[in-house]
Each structure stands twice: as structure tokens, then as C-alpha cells.
Amino acid sequence: MANFGSGSVSVIRVKEDGSLGELTSFIQNVGHSVAPIQSGPHPHWIGPSPDNRFVIVSDLGMDKVLVFRFDATTGMLSPPGPPSVSVYPGGGPRHFTFDPAGKFGYQLSEMSGVVDVLAWDAAQGTLTTIQRAQTVPHDFFGGNHSAEIEILPNGKFLYESNRRTLSETERAPDTIGVFAIDPKQGTLTPVAQSLSGGVMPRNFKIDPTGKYLLAANQISNNIVLFAIDSNTGRLSNTGKEIKVDTPVCLQFVPAGR
Numbered sequence: 001m002a003n004f005g006s007g008s009v010s011v012i013r014v015k016e017d018g019s020l021g022e023l024t025s026f027i028q029n030v031g032h033s034v035a036p037i038q039s040g041p042h043p044h045w046i047g048p049s050p051d052n053r054f055v056i057v058s059d060l061g062m063d064k065v066l067v068f069r070f071d072a073t074t075g076m077l078s079p080p081g082p083p084s085v086s087v088y089p090g091g092g093p094r095h096f097t098f099d100p101a102g103k104f105g106y107q108l109s110e111m112s113g114v115v116d117v118l119a120w121d122a123a124q125g126t127l128t129t130i131q132r133a134q135t136v137p138h139d140f141f142g143g144n145h146s147a148e149i150e151i152l153p154n155g156k157f158l159y160e161s162n163r164r165t166l167s168e169t170e171r172a173p174d175t176i177g178v179f180a181i182d183p184k185q186g187t188l189t190p191v192a193q194s195l196s197g198g199v200m201p202r203n204f205k206i207d208p209t210g211k212y213l214l215a216a217n218q219i220s221n222n223i224v225l226f227a228i229d230s231n232t233g234r235l236s237n238t239g240k241e242i243k244v245d246t247p248v249c250l251q252f253v254p255a256g257r
Contacts, residue, residue, distance in 0.1 A: 002057060007041035009057055009068075011075045024075030031062035034089045035111065038063065044110075045095045050102035054081065054125040058093035058107060065093055065107050065118070067125050082125040087116050088132065095148060100155040104186035108135070108149040108160050115149065115160060115179070117186055133188040135160055135177050144173055148203050153210040156181055157233030158188060161201040161215070174199055176215060176226070178233045194235040197224030205250040212238075216247035223247050 001010050008028045013021035029041035042061035048070060049056065055077055057066040068081040087093050091109035098105050098120065105118040105127055117131035135146050149160045158181055162173040174196050179188040196204075198217025206213050206228070213226040213235060223242045226235040 002043035002046040004042050004044055004060070007043065007061065009043050009046055009055075009077070011077060013075055025077040027068070027077055027079055029057075029059055029062060029066070031059070031064065033061060033063040035092070037061070038090070038092070044093065047096065049120070049122065049125065050098055051122055053122075056096055056105065056127075058096045060092040060094060060110060063087050063089055063091055063093065065096065065105075065116075065127060067127065069125065085116075085118060085127045085129055088112050088114060094146065097149050097151055099151055099181065099186065100153060106149060106151070106158060106188075108146050110145050110147065113144050113146045113162065115158070115188060117188060119186065130185070131187045133179065133190075135162055136173055136193075147201065150204070150206050151181070152206060152228065152230070152233065153208070154230060155183070156230070157191070157228075159204065159206065159213065161196065161204055162193075163200040163202055163218075174201060174217075176201060176204060176213065176235060178235065180233060191233050192235070194226070194237075197226075197237055197241065198222045202248050203250055205252065208252055214250055216244075216250050218246055218248055221245055221247070223250070 011025040015021045038061045044060045045058040055068045055070045064084045066084045069078040092111035094110035096107045107116040113135040115133045118127040147161045158179045160177045162175045175193040178191040196215045198220035200219040201215045202218040203216040215224045225238045225240040
């Protein structure tokens, strides 16, 4: 678990019946960065590497992507792990994802609106920056907090959401950005910015087939369904939506559960 408020990360064992067991690991992050909100550590995302040997932590307060060794049998994290990688000062790392092949990692920073493209060395558990891609145009001067990031199951396109700040009333993006992924280099090329169909797309989810994207707009209280063109990556609003009070997270559950 990434504990944003306390600046710590922890691991809790999940029992066979789905209930939570004992705490197997607890680590207090230490550090800060340049913005007022970054006066201390604020881990925002945590997840395992594709081979389950490492755990990646996006720390918004430290402007770092941390890597810890992970023992899947005992549930222990082992600091210090392999060297961390830093984002642009004041960027505020939020969410991270690996490409389906497990060769590259993509770190979305909330405050800078930048995606850091990182080469992943699975043997050593290290990340190396190879590109920084802007999620909004360079001439954009409105308030933006980038939020969610996902990759299409075929590995060809990356999606990320841009949302207005709570105080922003004009020039806010409220879009889903689409980027093509170079299959060899892992680098990103902008394809399109699609309106999210609402206000503040804090979260979205690509369905397991890769045919649809559901955008959860927190302020406008709606979830909008988009069709995905697997050849171009572009989104088409289907005109279908669900009204839900303050949607902030979407998850697909395997059939039969």
C-alpha cells in the first residue's frame, strides 16, 4: 500500500478467503522536493514489477520513482533497493505503468504534466530515463493535474488523463491524451487529446479486450464510454454514459466472481 499522508509504504498478506492478514513489511520514506506540498514524502502509487521481484513506488513528495526488492513468499520489502530515478523537480510522480512486454516503465507526474519514459532492467531492477513527454501543449497556461495512465493491451498506445484543478474555471483541459509507443525504443509520439465528456477525469480504465475506455469524471458525476481504434489509438465518444456520484476509481472484476 502507498500511504500518501504518512509517507510510508506497507505490505499486508491476503488470505485465501480474500480477507487481510498480518502486516509483512513497513517502510517509512524520507525526503522532500521543491513545492510546498512536497515538504515530506507522499507515496502515491505502488505496484510490482512484471516478474514480481521488485516493487515500484511513485513518491509525489520526493519527486522520485523508488525501487525496492520484494520477496513474494515472505511479503518483505528490502531497502535500500536498486537506485531510484528522479523526475523533473516539482513534477510530483502520481501513477506508473509497465508496457505489456515489461521492457519500459511510464511515470506520469501530476503537477508537471509530464510522462517520463523509463527503460527497465529486469535483471538489476533499475529504471533509466530515456524521454520526457509533455501531456499538454507548451502554450497551455491553465491549471492541470494529470491523473491516470494506462497502456492498450496490444502495447501500441498509451493513454493519460488531464484534469482541471478545483479552482480552475477556464482553459482547463479535461482530456484523455493518446500517444503512440515506438515498439523498439519505447518512446512516445502525441496522437490526440480527446475531451473526456465531463469535468475532471480523475480516473479511467481500458477494458480487458482493449476495445473500450471508460472515463470517470469526478466533478460532473459521469462515466463516459469511448470506443478505441486499435490501429490509430484514437478515441470515439459512443454517446453512452453512466451517472455516478463522484467517480474516482474504476476496476474490472473477472467474470464469475
